Amino acid sequence: LGAMFYELLAGAPPFWGAAADVREGHRSRRPARWSSSLGVPSSVESIVLACLAKDRERRPADAGVLAQAIAEAY
Numbered sequence: 001l002g003a004m005f006y007e008l009l010a011g012a013p014p015f016w017g018a019a020a021d022v023r024e025g026h027r028s029r030r031p032a033r034w035s036s037s038l039g040v041p042s043s044v045e046s047i048v049l050a051c052l053a054k055d056r057e058r059r060p061a062d063a064g065v066l067a068q069a070i071a072e073a074y
Contacts, residue, residue, distance in 0.1 A: 001066075002051025002059075009044070010034045014052060027054070043073040 006014045014032075015025030025031075031052055033045065047069050053059045060066040 002048055005048045005051060006031060009040055009048065010038065041073060044070075047073060 003014055010032075013022075015022045015029065017025075031049065033049075034040070047060075047066070050069075051059055051066070060069060
């Protein structure tokens with residue numbers, strides 16, 4: 001879900017290129033930040049990046065938590 005949010009807001013997926021590069025990006029790199037260049041509130045960017053966190057404990061626990069975070073961002 002985080003990857004879809006990222007692509008919808010940024011206009012590009014968080015990682016792109018050859019399949020091996022994309023897999024490696026998802027495993028070990030952080031996506032580029034983009035809120036300031038696109039006029040997206042940093043609170044929304046933080047939610048999207050939390051959804052993409054490598055550590056499961058740093059991601060929203062469920063859809064309810066995610067919905068609450070989005071509601072609070074606006």
